[in-house]
Amino acid sequence: MSLIAGTDDGVFRASTGTTEDAQRVLDAGRVMRVRRFDSIEGVFAASETGLYRSRDGGDSWTDLGVPREEVYSVVAGPDGERLYAGTHPAHLYVSSDDGESWRELGGFQELPSREEWYTPRHRNEAHVRSLGTHPDAPERVIAGVEVGGVHVSEDRGETWTERREGVHDDVHHVLVRGPETYVASTGSGLYRTADAGRSWSRLDGGLDHRYFREAITHEGRLYAAAARSSPGTWSGENGADAALFESENGDGFERAPYPGGPEEVILAWTVADGTVTAGTNGGRVVRRSEDGWREAGTLPASIRSLAPA
Structure with missing residues (x-):
């Protein structure tokens, strides 16, 4: 199985065992998210130049023509009938014909906090x-806005409810662990909800790092990485001072050393060949093994997102 990486310089494809054979397969500028879905064919790349799709593992790509050029996120409905794209500025679009045409979900703009x-x-x-x-709540869509909080739709994106109270509004990623259980990685903390965002609790209370970009779960274990502060400080005198944390279901974290840390920050996660795999802002790919984390290679650009090819 190959690995697809969304980077600051397009999409790369490489072997999961090493990145020595890595090649850029899509020149799309900065790529915010690469994703695969069980309900719809292909791998998707959301980038500053559009939303792209490859049906052949990354050899060829099609621009899906989302009305706004800067696409930051993408998700497929559990039934495969709808494809959603989130953009900059913060608008939300849906396609019901496999990406052939798009319609804006106007209800998203009617949320009370929109002007904030x-x-x-x-x-x-x-x-x-x-x-x-989540497949157990097929009508529900969860959106995380940077900066704007978490919002939930119960009717496939047509109308929306704010679920931002109790969670920091600088939302980088929402990990959907169950129909109502999510973990939000934010610019000031890691949060969990068990009721679809109606209430939130902090997971990072015992940690001295607050800037989280993304989290992942695999076989019941939660993985999250953080820096002490935002990216503007990472090249300063103290550097990023990054850390990787592991937890059984989010109940207490252990800090784990990893190649590239603490100078390099883990920004991206995926599971490839059954193994948790991460990418750093230094272009380094690291993989979880029985005895800790090991380096799998490097890419020539900062890694923002990872997915199996």
Whole structure:
């Protein structure tokens, strides 16, 4: 099985055992997210130049023509009938014909806090950074906005409810662990909900790192990585001071050393060949083994997202 990496310089494909054979297969600028879905064919790349799809493992790609060019997130409905794309500025689009045409989900713009979604570092705008669904709640769509919080739809994206109270509004990723159980990685903490966002609790209370980008679970174990502060500080005197944490179901974390740390921050996760695999802002790929983390190779650009090819 090959690995697909979304980077600051397009999409790369490489062997999961090593990245020595890595090649850039899509020149799309900065790629925010690469994803595969059980309900729909292909691998998807959400990038600053559009949403692309490959049906052949990355050899060829098609621009799906989302109305706004900067696409930050993508998810397929559990039944495969709908494909959703989240953009910058923060708008949400849906396709019901396999990406042939798109319609804006206007209800997303009617959320009460919509006018508050902006930050100076993102051109005084926001983006839909994360989208999720779960097969046990097929009508539900979960959206994470940077900066704007978490929001949930119960009717396949047509109308929306805010679920941002109790969670930091700088949302980078929402890990959907069950129909109502999510883990939100934010710019100021790691949060969990067991009731579809109606209430949130902190998972990082005992940690001294607060800037989380993404989390993943595999075989009941939760993996998360963080830096002490936002990316603007990573090249400063103290560096990123990054850390990788592991936990059994989020109940207490253990810190684990990894190749590249603490200078390099883990930004991306996937499970490839049954093994948890991560990518860093230094372009390093690391994999979990029985005796800890080992390096699998490097790519020539910062890795933002990973998926099996």
